[in-house]
Amino acid sequence: MSSLPLLPPAPVGHVLALHAGRAISQDEFLSQVLALAAALPAGRPLLNLCNDRYHFALGLFAAIAHGNLSLLPNSTAPENIAALHAAHPDLLCLSDQQEPPFGLPTLRITAPEMATATPSMPQIPAEQVVACVFTSGSTGQPQPHIKTFGRLFACAQAEARRIWATTGGPCAVLGTVPFQHMYGLESTVLLPIFGGGILCGERPFFPADVASALADLPAPRFLVTTPFHLRNLLDAEIALPPLAALLSATAPLATELATRAEAQLGAPLLEIYGSTETGQIATRRTTAGPDWALFEGLRLEQEGDYTWADGAFLELRQQLGDVLELLDEGHFRLIGRHADMINIAGKRSSLAYLNHILCKLPGVRDAAFCLPDESEAGRLAAFVVAPGLTTAELIKALRPHLDPLFLPRPIVFLEHLPRNATGKIPAAEMQALIEQHLKARA
Numbered sequence: 001m002s003s004l005p006l007l008p009p010a011p012v013g014h015v016l017a018l019h020a021g022r023a024i025s026q027d028e029f030l031s032q033v034l035a036l037a038a039a040l041p042a043g044r045p046l047l048n049l050c051n052d053r054y055h056f057a058l059g060l061f062a063a064i065a066h067g068n069l070s071l072l073p074n075s076t077a078p079e080n081i082a083a084l085h086a087a088h089p090d091l092l093c094l095s096d097q098q099e100p101p102f103g104l105p106t107l108r109i110t111a112p113e114m115a116t117a118t119p120s121m122p123q124i125p126a127e128q129v130v131a132c133v134f135t136s137g138s139t140g141q142p143q144p145h146i147k148t149f150g151r152l153f154a155c156a157q158a159e160a161r162r163i164w165a166t167t168g169g170p171c172a173v174l175g176t177v178p179f180q181h182m183y184g185l186e187s188t189v190l191l192p193i194f195g196g197g198i199l200c201g202e203r204p205f206f207p208a209d210v211a212s213a214l215a216d217l218p219a220p221r222f223l224v225t226t227p228f229h230l231r232n233l234l235d236a237e238i239a240l241p242p243l244a245a246l247l248s249a250t251a252p253l254a255t256e257l258a259t260r261a262e263a264q265l266g267a268p269l270l271e272i273y274g275s276t277e278t279g280q281i282a283t284r285r286t287t288a289g290p291d292w293a294l295f296e297g298l299r300l301e302q303e304g305d306y307t308w309a310d311g312a313f314l315e316l317r318q319q320l321g322d323v324l325e326l327l328d329e330g331h332f333r334l335i336g337r338h339a340d341m342i343n344i345a346g347k348r349s350s351l352a353y354l355n356h357i358l359c360k361l362p363g364v365r366d367a368a369f370c371l372p373d374e375s376e377a378g379r380l381a382a383f384v385v386a387p388g389l390t391t392a393e394l395i396k397a398l399r400p401h402l403d404p405l406f407l408p409r410p411i412v413f414l415e416h417l418p419r420n421a422t423g424k425i426p427a428a429e430m431q432a433l434i435e436q437h438l439k440a441r442a
Helices: 025-037 053-066 080-088 151-166 182-194 209-213 228-238 255-265 350-361 390-398 427-439
Strands: 003-005 015-019 024-026 045-047 070-072 092-095 105-109 123-125 129-133 144-148 173-177 199-200 221-225 245-248 269-275 281-284 292-294 298-303 306-313 320-327 329-337 341-344 349-350 368-372 381-387 411-413
Touching: 003 151, 015 053, 015 182, 015 269, 015 320, 024 025, 025 053, 045 053, 053 070, 053 129, 053 199, 092 245, 092 292, 105 281, 105 349, 123 151, 129 151, 129 182, 129 390, 144 151, 151 182, 151 269, 151 281, 182 199, 182 269, 182 281, 209 221, 209 245, 209 269, 221 228, 228 245, 228 255, 269 411, 298 320, 306 320, 329 349, 329 350, 329 381, 349 350, 350 390, 368 427, 381 427, 390 411, 411 427
Parallel strands: 015 199, 045 070, 045 092, 070 129, 092 105, 173 199, 173 221, 221 245, 245 269, 381 411
Antiparallel strands: 003 123, 015 024, 129 144, 269 281, 281 292, 292 329, 298 306, 320 329, 341 349, 368 381
């Protein structure tokens, strides 16, 4: 059984994180991790609900060092936490809040200043199961996926090689995305720690807070976000410190939005492709074209309508949830998600493509198509946030872009859509909208 160091080798004094105005060296981080690990009970699964990214990282790496499994739910809705507790009745919650979350048995996480004497580096078996990460629930019930230390380590280093090639070297990393989600875990926690960058403890949401948090970071700076958060940031027209690059995921990024972002922020914008099942496996620069470039060592194979990923850090072949067009051994195009593909009167499209067309119309702030009746005779509907626009105006604007069969009727105007912290609309929330606004109307 091969083993890896808990943290990769780093120069003496390497700053691993910035937290609460302090620069924290890798040695101090490791000392804090080992002190916390000594306080963990053996064998109990840990529910890491820390709100601060640095506290979360402390809990995650302490669990790895001590051999505990970290449970990382995508949603902290009470029913999800209750289901997790029922499945793991002996779980212990890690939290940085004063009150125990959900009344669960809790160990409170703090980050005390510690001496910077170099502690002994733990060696972790590559096959050690360290995390159970859950899907977002945007296509149904959240599903658990087990991750080994070796897989997370190798995937993060593959991402670092790809990202730092664009930025010119390791960066200070700020994220607007939740770190319990696979995208946030890999790109805002594991990327800086395993890739030689600097982790930022804050998770800003509002544009002014993003600008302030970036200003507190040293250059080069790297911003990890989503199309939803990015649009809000650009619309605010707040000046940001210079960025080395931006990263986007969780939903397709419109070329128009990417072009606007690069012009307004003066930095290259990358998209990263992956899933909870596979981890991150490819990137593209959206303004350069639609083709995705696989990480080195990965392979894609197609069997019928489905695509499988294999190689590199993947221990087993993984079936992808998306429809892909394979171009050559290292490149592909994304057509849409299998769960998003629709067939109306023999004509096919995808909800993601339709959402892209609708959201790029002038005056539309947010929108989502749905198919309340999933039979081939079903009729599309859409929920839209577009103050001042009418149904007739939207239909007129859509006609040049869509087959008449895909025009939404009805269009329901809302003040906002129920997106989660990653910018997705969970399937349960979409169904609730359908029940409230469409089936009740019918």
